[in-house]
Amino acid sequence: MNETVNFELRKENNIAIFKLLEKNFDAQIAGLVKGELTILLTADEINKLVFDLSEVEYCDSSGLSAILLAFRILQANEGHVRLAAPNKSVENLINISQLSRVLPICNSVEEAVKELEKL
Template sequence: MNFTTQRIEDIVVFTLNETKLDANNSGLVKAEFTLLMKLESVKKLIIDLTDVESCDSTGLSALLVANRLVHANDGDVCLVTSSEKVLSLIRITQLNKVLSVFDTLTDALQELKSK
């Protein structure tokens, strides 16, 4: 699995450099989110899925794990995606009511910097 993490001020950006978030890699993504929360006290997390073109229910589950872990730390999570397939799945499952979803990393950063 190819991903990067970077800190921009008090915001952690997790970028998944894969075209799919599915059963093949969602377990690893969940493990990385769990490890990230143990190593750093993350209160502001951006999950950048710009490269992700498709996602399944196990991928959504990984996003919800990250959301739960950060919210347990009284934090906020933003999601970045411009893929119509991913956005459609997020809307159908109403995950957009749980996570703030943005088209660009810049917009997500602006949102979390204001909190």
Template sequence: MKYTIDKQEKYSLLKLHEEKLDSSIAPSLKSELITIHAEGIHNIILDLCEVKYTDSSGLSALLVGNRVVQEDGGIFVLACLSDHTTKLIKISQLDSVLNILPTVEEAIDAVLMHEIEKGLEDEE
């Protein structure tokens, strides 16, 4: 699996450099997302700008990432989805489960907003 990772203070941005998120990539993506989370990263942005095709095993990897991050009070955001991936997520009715934003910049804003809200909840 080809990818780059940009670790910031409040989040990690994982950019997938693959055209297909399918059964050949999904297991590696799952383990990478679990590893990033195990390293103490609570918020993950997954940049899928280069991904043109996703299958059910790819969706499974996205759900694993979403679950491990949310269990810890973090936020998992998908950015730059292709039309194909967006349709698959909607058909699977996962658009209400996953955080999806059109750009990485908006995803970063969502993470920072989540952190502010969490900070306010902690103060109460």
């Protein structure tokens, strides 16, 4: 089991951009991502997050659970999340699970940042 998760974090104005640098977003790393996101979103008082999925090739329900945790943390603080650049299979999973109703999907990080800047 992995003990670390590879990601990049940067901020543009008041928007955090969390880029997951893992091909598989599954049970092996979902718990680690949840931990990182919980620390990030509670300690830094972030209320806008772009979750960059451009490097992710596979995602399962555990990965979706980690994304949903970020949504719930931000929602409690009147925050917002955008998912950016998922591949077709990841986007299909998000749509099938109906998470796209609460987690808007953008084609790029730039598009997601622009949407969040308007809020």
